[in-house]
Amino acid sequence: MDAAVSTLPVHKGPEARRRRRPTREEAEAAVRTLIEWVGDDPGREGLVDTPRRMVKAWEDLFRGYHLSAAEELGTVFEEVGGYGDVVLVRDIPFFSHCEHHIVPIMGKAHIAYYPREGVVGLSKLARVVDIYARRLQTQENLTAEIVGAIEASLKPRGLAVLIEAEHMCMAMRGIQKQGVSTVTTGFTGLFKDNATEQVRFMTMVRGFRA
Template sequence: MDARLKPLTATPVASAPVNRPTREQAEAAVRTLIAWAGDDPGREGLLETPARVAKAYGELFAGYDQDAGEVLSKTFKEVGGYDDLVLVRDIPFYAHCEHHMVPFFGKAHIAYLPHDGVVGLSKLSRLVDVYARRLQTQETMTAQIIDAINENLGPRGAAVMLEAEHMCMTMRGVKAHDVKTITHRFTGVFAEDRVEQDRFFAMVRGR
């Protein structure tokens, strides 16, 4: 089988909502980690760090409070009969690996063949952000994005590709620099037609 036709595994079923600790408990956990790392959480430079980290986490992981269906809920049907490929490429994203909780970042490329209208282009960027702002793996994030497009837009086909650099490989472990991980998934017409796949790759590369 052509590697580009190999499907990813299904998106894992979401677990039950967790009971979130209080802000005070979160800050206490940060102080514990600072001490475990070997520093003094009571010294001047670190006194306000737990509060800053808790606030930053609220932004970095805001995706848990966002709904992909709501982001894609509004579509436009008056598009002059346009039914060809819609591609938004080079969407920047910043996510955190669920294994080490360090960043991975890169670009997302999303394409779909409309069936009954189109979605605002900015919504595809917001969709990426919904899933990037959660603890993630790149493979799961790829599947979640395309599943959301299929479930909410019902296109004739969709294609998603992510290119990312993982700091868990750069900062620790093998310390491999300038290594990119690429994942992609096709559904509908894109999964069935090699020509459409090649057209997607060519447009992503600007040819």
């Protein structure tokens, strides 16, 4: 599935929302309500601290709302000895959460680009994946946001992103099919509408495995 940046919806960060953020106490109260709703007692020993622990865990699981991909990609290294061929960072692991059921999405991202005026630190690409993954997501939107952030900051001659992931909303509930992989892609510049470059990208992603 080709994730076109111009047509897929893109999540807005916290700066675009002016609504009041609930307090920690309100968030913990909401967790207690849900525990009661499923039929358990939030006051019993094993659950009494669960609301506090869950809110603390969510701060980490969804920290992407408070981080900036543009800041991560802000430093470009121009001294690359004239290198202008493709740069590939492969097998970037990530986990996210489905925005429809708030259950995990787990997978890997592969990012390749043709530098224009320089290269970015390799870890920065992994951080961009992490920033957008640690939000409520669909895989299509996650792909589009990663493409959009890299394209806007680096303006590469070409960019290719491939994400493959398993969705627990499909494995744990509903149809309950485990091991099903969903693949999304996004291409710009030299990779877009160029079958040769896309094949090269796929070969580099798949072809060098032991």
